[in-house]
Amino acid sequence: MNSQNKKGFPPGRIKIMNALSELMREKDFHSITTAEIASTAGVTEGLIYKYFKDKKDLLYQVLDGHFHEFHDHIVKMIAPCSSAIEKLSIIIRTTLKSYAANRVFAKILLLEVRNSPNYFESDAYNMVRIYSGTILEIINQGMASGELKPDINPFALRQVILGSIEHACLGEVIFGKTLNTETVSDHICNIIFQGVQP
Amino acid sequence: MNSQNKKGFPPGRIKIMNALSELMREKDFHSITTAEIASTAGVTEGLIYKYFKDKKDLLYQVLDGHFHEFHDHIVKMIAPCSSAIEKLSIIIRTTLKSYAANRVFAKILLLEVRNSPNYFESDAYNMVRIYSGTILEIINQGMASGELKPDINPFALRQVILGSIEHACLGEVIFGKTLNTETVSDHICNIIFQGVQP
DNA sequence: TGATGCAGGTAAGTAATATTTACTCACCTT
DNA sequence: AAGGTGAGTAAATATTACTTACCTGCATCA
DSSP states (O other): OOOOTTTTTTTHHHHHHHHHHHHHHTOGGGGGHHHHHHHHHTTTTHHHHOOOOOOHHHHHHHHHHHHHHHHHHHHHTTTOOOOOHHHHHEEEHHHHHHHHHHHHHOOOOOOHHHHSGGGGHHHHHHHHHHHHHHHHHHHHHHHHHTOOOOOSOOOHHHHHHHHHHHHHHEEEEEEEOOHHHHHHHHHHHHHHOOSSSS | OOOOHHHHHHHSHHHHHHHHHHHHSSSOOGGGOOHHHHHHHHHHHHHHHHOOSSSSHHHHHHHHHHHEEEHHHHHHHHOOSSSHHHHHHHHHHHHHHHHOHHHHHHHIEEEEEEEEEEEEGGGGHHHHHHHHHHHHHHHHHHHHHHOOOOOHHHHHHHHHHHHHHHHHHHHHHHHOOOOOOHHHHOOOOOOOOOOOOO
């Protein structure tokens, strides 16, 4: 569960990353102090700054670790599907499931990192772009094959999909409500793919 | 533009709120110091804590001010419409426009406040609930009148709408890109209301 | 062997900055 | 004029992200 991320990493570094992950389950990033991180990790505060540029850099690297696992999983899940609708449905369902199963990941991604500009230069953000690019590709293929209507805007559709997923997770991430991923993803797919008018 | 919010407020209090609003246009909340707020407002640091519990409380109250303006505007806009689809379209368009016109408001709402639990006890969050409740009501009316399909989940539809709006604004808020609200809202409405399949 | 370099780790600070405290001053009210 | 209250100030305090200088075992190699 708490992954040994990258093999060649020194033990202290891994302990620090796991400590933050653990603390994030209970509190938000800002109210976690470096002293707290160090003591849960069983190391000294100074060591954090040996391995990470600053507190936020630590956060980005934790996110990056989670993101790699997430993306690998997504890719595996959509590999066998052929139709675009099917692929998009799988992405919606799988993303929701991943967020639900890994609340820390979702919390960091949806609530914590977006307000600091240098996140968008991090490796973690690069993973977001890849993920996001995959979705756009599927939409374009679906439009080319006639599976999707030609008059929709592919960027807008991606926004609707990503926005729906994220908003659906917000309640879970913020209030700790449990989310029935199967039914929620069915509802969302129903609306987006079948439309809302009779 | 920079509103005299509530009449009975002492001048120092108003100056402080306006100062934060102004500073938020350039930097993110966390990198704004209380000293900076005080000096732009032309008051002393201590006065901030006279009127606001802490720095975040100040943020919530600024948000609350913006939100009242926003909500009044929305209510005015949908008043004359009769059909549910029309109302929802107006809400999408108007919300996007408000976010675009008032980037500070959008920034606070989408990026800054959601990660601190006590925001959800603030007056500002209560406005969100009212706004959100309005949308749900319109959806329910639309379903009752047969304007919307009976097999959709109203909560899910609200999520899709809110999520789409928010995600569409993200690029603008984060990177300062200008957003063509008319075309974007048309695209979103097209997808949600007409569906994506031929 | 023993000197050396170095990766992994520590301890004790410093500087910035949010928050608190104790205090004026001006102005009502009766 | 006495008493009270609301607006505002100035300076102390406490928290906390980040730095600097140091230790320690261990592999390498002359």
